[in-house]
Amino acid sequence: MLFWGKDKKMKFMIPEFLVFGCVLLSLIDNVYSGITSSFIRSEFPAVDMPLDHEVFAIPSGYNAPQQVHITQGDYDGKAVIIMWVTPSEPGSNHVKYGTSKKKYDFTAHGSTVKNYTFYNYKSGFLHSCLVKDLEYNTKYYYQIGEGNSARSFWFKTPPKIDPNAYYKFGIIGDLGQTFNSLSTLEHYIESGAETVLFVGDLSYSDEHEFDEMGERWDSYARFVERNAAYQPWLWIVGNHEVEYLPEINEVEPFREYLNRYTTPYTASGSSSPLWYAVRRASAHIIFLSSYSPYVKYTPQYEWLLAEFKKVDRKKTPWLFVLMHSPLYNSNSAHYMEAESMRVVFESWFVQYKVDLVFAGHVHAYERSHRISNIRYNISNGLSSPIPDESAPMYITIGDGGNLEGLASSYNDPQPDYSAFREASYGHSTLEIMNKTHAFYHWNRNDDGKKVKTDSVVLHNQYWLEVDGYRVEFFNPICNQEKQEVYPKFVISYNSTKTYACHVIVVILSH
Secondary structure: EEEEOOOOOEEEEEOOHHHHHHHHHHHHHHOOOOOOOOOOOOOOOOOOOOOHHHHHHOOOOOOOEEEEEEEEOOOOOOOOOEEEEEOOOOOOEEEEEEOOOOEOEEEEEEEOOOOOOOOOOEEEEEEEEEEEEOOOOEEEEEOOOHHHOOOOEEEOOOOOOOOOOOOOEEEOOOOEHHHHHHHHHHHHOOOOOOEEEEOOOOOOHHHOOOOHHHHHHHHHHHHHHHHHHOOOEEEOOHHOOOOEEEOOOOOHHHHHHHHHOOOOOHOOOOOOOOOEEEEEOOOOEOOOOOOOOOOOOHHHHHHHHHHHHHHHOOOOOOOEEEEOOOOOOOOOOOOOOOHHHHHHHHHHHOOOEEEEEEOOOOEEEEOOOEEOOOOEEEOOOOOOOOEEOHHHHOOOOOOOOOOOOOOOOOOOOOOEEEEEEOOOOEEEEEEEEEOEEEEEEEEOOOOOOOOOEEEEEEOOHHHHHHHHEEEOOOOOOOOHHHHHHHHOOOOOHHHHHHHHHHHHHHHOOH
C-alpha cells in the first residue's frame, strides 16, 4: 500500500508485513459481488412484552419520575434536554446536577409542565428541562423529583468539536417493545457506544387498540429508560409516529410524539422539531422527516440546503444523514417507496459528500456500496445507480425488533449496488477513530453464530482529498467484469478481518 502526496512523490511505504497481512485478509473473502447472508433466523414470536414485565416496572414512591430520557440540547453538544413524566401531579420541574455523585451544585429549571389527551387516554405530566453551559468530556450526575421519590442518573458530555475527536455512536431503528426489542437494547448497552442515533418508529403504539395507544407510549419510555436516561438518544420520526386517525377524531399528525420527545431544532435554525441538525465530537448529523413536505420551496427543503452550506468539514469531517424511509433498498418491503425523496435530495448528498445515510422502515438490515443515480447512465441505456466515490453508503437498520416481525423477502438477484443484506434483528455501531477513518459494524442479536455479520472500515473521502493523499489497495483477486462496472466499491468483510485491518489503519494513522 503506497501513499502519494500532492507532488505525486511517494511519501512513505507501509512495512511489507502489514501489506502482506492485509492482502491475506482480503484473499479470504474479497469479492466485488454483494452478499445475501446465508443466516436464517429461528422463529421467535414478534409480540409485545406483557405490561407486567419487569422492564415496564413503575418506580417506587409517590409521584416518582418515570420515563426519563435525554437528548442533545444545543448545536454543539454542551447542553442536554432531560425529559420525564410524573403520573399523579406536576411535582418538581427542576433538575439538580453536578460533577460529583450525590453532590448537586447546580439547578436547572424546566419549561412549563404539560399533559395531553388522545382518544380516551390522558397522559401524565410531561417535563422538559434544558441543562446548558456544560463542560465537554465530563460526567455529570443529576437528580429529578423530591424526597423519597427522587431518582438519580448520570450522563457524559461529548468531547469538544474537533476533527480528530474519537467517538462511538450506536444506530437503532424500528425498535418497539417486544422480546426481540429487549434483546436489541441489551446488545446495544453492551456495545460501549455513547449516543444513539434513532431512525424512527419508536413505540409502535399504533399497532394496538385505540384505547391502549397512550399506555403503550408510557410503557415504551419506561422500557428504554435503562439506557435513554444515561446517554442521549437523537430521534427522527417514522410512519408509526404519524398517528393520523380521523376515525377517532385524532387528526393532528405526530401529536403524541411531539408532546413526549423534544429536539434541539431551533439551534440549527429549523422551523420544526421534525428536522434538525447537531454537531457532536467530529460529526455533523442531519435529521430529516420522510413524512413532512420536502420538495422545492418547502421549509424542510430550504432548511436542508442552508444546513449543508453550514457544514465545515475542517471541524466536523464526518457528515451523516438520518431519515426513516430508505432511498436505496433491495428488500421487497417498501421497495422504491422513497424514490421521490431520493430525486429531490440525492444530488445534494453527492455534492456535499455525505459519508453515510441511515434509514429504517424496512425490518431487515442492508448496506449499499457508494453509489449515486443522479446522471443518465448511457452504458446500459437505463438510469441506474453507478459507483460514485463522492456518494454516501446507504444503510437500512430497521431491524430493532418490533411486533410486525422481519421483512425476509429480498429482490432477486441482489442488485450490484447492494453490499450486504440480512433479515435479522440487531443494531449498528459507528466508531469514529479520527478525521480520515471510522469503523462501522452491524451486530446481529443471535450470538455465537458462525455466519459472518457486516463490518467495514470507512475512509473519509473529503479528508483524503484535502490532505492530498491517495490510498491504493492492491487486490490480486477480483471478478474482472465486476471490476470494470464497479471498480472502486468498498468491500464488505467478515468482522474479524475488518477489525484486524481496522487496527492496522489506526496504528498507521498515528
